[in-house]
Amino acid sequence: MIKLGINIDHVATLREARKGKEPDPIWAGALCELAGADIITVHLREDRRHINDRDLRLLRQTVQIKLNLEMADTDEIVKIALEVKPEQVTLVPENREEVTTEGGLDVRSNLKSLTATASKVREAGILVSFFIDPVEDQLLAGRDAGAQFVELHTGSYANAVGEEATARELEKLFTAAQRGQELGLRINAGHGLNYLNVKRILALPHLEELHIGHSIISRAVFVGLDRAVREMLDIVFWLPAPKS
Numbered sequence: 304m305i306k307l308g309i310n311i312d313h314v315a316t317l318r319e320a321r322k323g324k325e326p327d328p329i330w331a332g333a334l335c336e337l338a339g340a341d342i343i344t345v346h347l348r349e350d351r352r353h354i355n356d357r358d359l360r361l362l363r364q365t366v367q368i369k370l371n372l373e374m375a376d377t378d379e380i381v382k383i384a385l386e387v388k389p390e391q392v393t394l395v396p397e398n399r400e401e402v403t404t405e406g407g408l409d410v411r412s413n414l415k416s417l418t419a420t421a422s423k424v425r426e427a428g429i430l431v432s433f434f435i436d437p438v439e440d441q442l443l444a445g446r447d448a449g450a451q452f453v454e455l456h457t458g459s460y461a462n463a464v465g466e467e468a469t470a471r472e473l474e475k476l477f478t479a480a481q482r483g484q485e486l487g488l489r490i491n492a493g494h495g496l497n498y499l500n501v502k503r504i505l506a507l508p509h510l511e512e513l514h515i516g517h518s519i520i521s522r523a524v525f526v527g528l529d530r531a532v533r534e535m536l537d538i539v540f541w542l543p544a545p546k547s
C-alpha cells in the first residue's frame with residue numbers, strides 16, 4: 304500500500320509571515336497523524352525560512368509516525384540530523400533564491416560528498432533518500448552513493464501543459480521507477496502533486512511513498528487540515544490505480 308507523507312513546512316511559512324507563534328507546525332504534525340497520514344515531512348532549510356530547529360526537535364518528540372527530514376548536504380544540517388535522528392532523511396538541493404526546491408539533486412556531480420553523508424546517516428540508523436529527477440544517470444549515481452530510496456521529482460510532470468507533454472513526463476517517471484527498482488533502490492515520489500494530478504502517479508511501479516505539501520496545506524485553509532489530509536488519503540488508498 305502506498306504511504307502518504309505530508310510536508311507541513313507551509314504551516315510554518317504562515318507563522319513566519321508574522322514571526323509569531325501561530326499556526327504551530329507541531330499541532331499540524333499531530334492533526335496529520337490523527338487524520339491517518341503515514342509520514343510527516345519537514346525541510347529544515349539553511350535560512351530557516353519556515354521550519355526551525357525548535358520545530359524539528361519538538362516534532363521528533365511528538366510525532367509517532369515516520370518523520371522524514373528534507374535537507375541539504377551541508378555540515379551544519381547533517382550534524383543536526385544525526386542528533387535529532389528522524390527515521391529518514393531526504394537529501395535535496397538548496398538554493399537561497401528559490402521559492403521552493405527547484406529540481407533534483409545532481410548526485411553525479413556531488414558523488415563524493417553525498418556518498419560520505421549517506422554513509423554517516425545510514426550508520427546512525429537513519430534511512431537515506433535522494434530527491435532526483437527521473438534520469439538514469441542520477442539513479443546510477445544514487446545507487447553508487449548508497450541511497451536506500453530515491454524520491455522521483457514529479458515537478459516537471461505537475462507543471463507540464465497539455466496531454467502530450469504530461470504523458471511524456473509521466474513516461475520518464477515510469478521508466479525511472481522501474482529502472483530504480485532494478486538497481487535495488489526503493490521508490491518514492493513527490494513535488495507539485497495535488498488532488499488531481501496525483502491520480503496518474505499512483506500507477507508508478509514500485510511506488511512506496513508520496514510526499515505532498517503545498518496542495519494539502521492550501522486546501523486545509525478552506526476545509527481544515529483533518530479533512531484535507533483525509534481527502535488525499537481517500538484518493539491514494541481507494542482510487543484504483545490507472546493502467547497508464
Ligand code: PXP
Pocket residue numbers: 310312346373393395403404434454492493494495496514515516517518
Ligand atoms: N518532496 C520534496 C523533496 C520537496 O522538496 C518538497 C517541497 O518541499 C515536496 C516533496 C513537497 O512538494 P509540494 O509542496 O509541491 O507538494
